[in-house]
Amino acid sequence: MPTIVVEVMPKAELLDPQGKAVAGALGRLGQTQFLGVRVGKRFEISIEGDADAATLAAVRELADTVLSNSVIEDVVGIHVQDAPSSAVA
Amino acid sequence: MRIGVVTFPGSLDDRDAVRAIRLAGADAVALWHGDHDLHGVDALVLPGGFSYGDYLRAGAIASLSPIMTEVIDAANAGMPVLGICNGFQMLTEAHLLDGGLIRNEQGRFICRDQGLRIENTRSDWTAGFAANAEIVIPLKNGEGSFIASDETLKALEGEGRIVARYIGGNPNGSLNDIAGVTNARGNVVGLMPHPEHAVEAGFGPDTDDAMASGVDGLTFFTSVIAQALVAR
Numbered sequence: 535m536p537t538i539v540v541e542v543m544p545k546a547e548l549l550d551p552q553g554k555a556v557a558g559a560l561g562r563l564g565q566t567q568f569l570g571v572r573v574g575k576r577f578e579i580s581i582e583g584d585a586d587a588a589t590l591a592a593v594r595e596l597a598d599t600v601l602s603n604s605v606i607e608d609v610v611g612i613h614v615q616d617a618p619s620s621a622v623a
Numbered sequence: 624m625r626i627g628v629v630t631f632p633g634s635l636d637d638r639d640a641v642r643a644i645r646l647a648g649a650d651a652v653a654l655w656h657g658d659h660d661l662h663g664v665d666a667l668v669l670p671g672g673f674s675y676g677d678y679l680r681a682g683a684i685a686s687l688s689p690i691m692t693e694v695i696d697a698a699n700a701g702m703p704v705l706g707i708c709n710g711f712q713m714l715t716e717a718h719l720l721d722g723g724l725i726r727n728e729q730g731r732f733i734c735r736d737q738g739l740r741i742e743n744t745r746s747d748w749t750a751g752f753a754a755n756a757e758i759v760i761p762l763k764n765g766e767g768s769f770i771a772s773d774e775t776l777k778a779l780e781g782e783g784r785i786v787a788r789y790i791g792g793n794p795n796g797s798l799n800d801i802a803g804v805t806n807a808r809g810n811v812v813g814l815m816p817h818p819e820h821a822v823e824a825g826f827g828p829d830t831d832d833a834m835a836s837g838v839d840g841l842t843f844f845t846s847v848i849a850q851a852l853v854a855r
Contacts, residue, residue: 544725548770549796551730600687603680603716605723606770 535580537618538593541611542602543574574610577601578618585614624649624851626844627664629694631656631685636671636707636819643819644668647844656688666703666747666847667694669710671763671817681724681766682712691717703747703847704811708764711803711813720804720813721779722771727764728796736828736837737762737816738791739802743783746809751846758839759828760821762794762802767815769797769804779804786812818843 544550553572560568581589597609626644628651630637644651652664674685698704698719706714714720727733736759741752779785787803803814818840821827827837
């Protein structure tokens, strides 16, 4: 089933308390080589048929108006894959 | 005067808002998120809580509810609308108010009695306060940190649209200590702290006079009632 993936991140200039908390936990585990962590969102939208221009335009519109809030977030990626994601081998 | 309180899935301060409205002297009308009907109310409160579990973003899914079509039209036509906490988040998501609310700076849920300075006494919901009145009402949220672009912040400050500012320390990292804002017209107000929890002696914040005797929140509701009488 074709799947459109939309990725949303908190704006770069914003403090990301969630990412900061995760980064803090990594540091406490002794993983000191990482400079920082930011946490965003990934939406996977299953569609029927091909991901044609009209469908992608509709998703782009929804990504900007519903899936993200431009005051606090940026849409950083929209792409199409063949199926919903599964675990990496 | 009839003031509607909209209940969303996950609202939890709707009953307190209804009680505050009655104590202030107006009739409270319970409204339902799934309806397309404001039942002829004269003003609206969007209450606090965790609508839709704060999924997607706090207030985002509720801001797309059926009744929000009517709420947005009414707000744009000048009806007084007060969004408290989750209601404030809905108003920003519905673009009725500028800015946005993100997770508290320190990553913790904050629940405490909070000092505020009321800096705008022209809005429908704050007209009854003395200029720069200092009040104490409860604050309780996990995503209460107000943010806006530099440009928006400049406009809010320049136009005097900061309704309330935190005093005695910034609890959540809000830019410019902002606790509440209004729109240009002054009919739509969003507040992170909870006036509806400080309306009845015995159940409010502690004061110098007596435990739990703080009723500073009542003035938000009496303000809108007084404004309606003037308008008539």
